[in-house]
Amino acid sequence: MAETAKHYKNRLGLWGWLGGGRYGLERYAYALHRITGMGILLYFVLHIFVTGSRLGGRESWTKWMGGFESGIFEVGEYLVFIAVAYHALNGIRLALTELGLLMGKPTRPLFPYRSAVLKQRPVLILVMVLAAVLIIAGGLDFFLLGAE
């Protein structure tokens, strides 16, 4: 036989992380968990160095902190707060579901099927509501209370 004809590569690639089809809410929660995780990690590494300025005493600390007083940094910090609020709450859900909890037991598959993903969906909704509450509370603290 002749050499097999060329297959066309059809792996979705990075776009496949974000969506690429009509799937359930959890798939988008996954993408957001991933993005927030990487965002927090980046912040965290920088944070280690910035708070290291305590070594230089009051002067170095206030110089560093003063550098972050402008609006952009405040908004950036608030974004990190949002990311943490979502990642932490969704992380609780993921830790539980990835350990097989919140989803009932295996059953006979009778049509129409009710997957474990559907069974835990109320928890995801609860997570989103709680995250919204935290984000609003944080917003008050960031921009209204305590702002001179």
Place this chain on the structure above:
Amino acid sequence: MSDAPKKVIFEVLRYNPGVDARPRMQSYEVPAPKGLTVLDGLLWIKENLDPTLSWRSSCRMGVCGSCAMFINGKPRLACANQVAHLGGGKVVVKPLPNYDIIRDLVPDLEPFFAKHAAIKPFLIRKNVEELENPSGEFFQSREELINYIQFAYCIKCGACLAACPTVATDASFLGPQALAQAWRYTSDSRDEGAAERGKEVFTAHGAFRCHFAGACSDVCPKGVDPAFAIQLMKQFMFREKLGGCKEKHGTEVAPPVENWTPREGIPKPPDHSV
């Protein structure tokens, strides 16, 4: 019926490996009588408009798993989805993503089957002699059966891998189907292969690359719920780490039934042929 059926547009991905540099979409107008499935539509196109259109199908009743395609934004079985239920005016049919395209709607499922084989999808027993020359059947209660039966309904259609975000980038990830089958056998009361199978499953490209995006369970046409199976597999590992799991002994061989006569009219089983 007297009046002619409505027409519906099928937009189908075409790719001819020798000729096309890249796939293209082609439109066909198909009469859509009540109850038309996507597979019916493709068959009508092949018979009446374009005999070169290629895809895989066989049973046309959701059993063989050949006809999974990417239909209107979701991997589904072409034979088990009616055009009228898809919603929207058009039917857009593409091959399952995340597999190479061999031609038109035909995905290359070889790597998928290789992953299934890699997780040892069979009962593993310490006593090999009993497996080779069985003296009877292994006990299994109804409850023990329900523990895994839904996972055993998999028809290897491959839809779940097309929906999975990890498969979208990681060629060596085992994928929802194989991982679910790993749990199907590990959770079987007759199996003693947890450790052996675990070596294939708990690797850097195994169960932990699942992040419970849940899309596989969303699209599975048989209610297998692969995402659930994978999380149960991780739970099993976690418990083992905490020291909660004793080594499992598969259920015993049932002794021959004594003092038993078959009901009248029931034929004898055939003799061994080998």
Place this chain on the structure above:
Amino acid sequence: MRESTLWFWHIIAGAVILVLLGLHMTVMHLDDIIGLYADTTAWETVIARSQQGFFMVTYILLLGAALYHGLYGFRSILFELSLGKGCQKAINWLFLIGGLLLFIYGAYVAIAVYSMKEVVL
């Protein structure tokens, strides 16, 4: 190390972070709501916290847990990119050494500030 061990600690670290980072976030960002400090990031407030044994110890714990959790998570993400074997090995070493260096630096800062003498309160 076996992948299951690495993932096991990823989850455990997540639980530890949940408690400690929850505390940290409350102190830092919900302080006005619960009326904790006049200004949480003022030098006096910061140094008063840093010199309490409780905060020093939890800072170091949080540092270790978050580094481990975050770096394992990021490694997961990178491993899902169909990289070659050599590349994966390099990532393992890079993250291990990078993580350790960051931990040593962060822990050094926490301990040094804890035992700093001339505090101008």
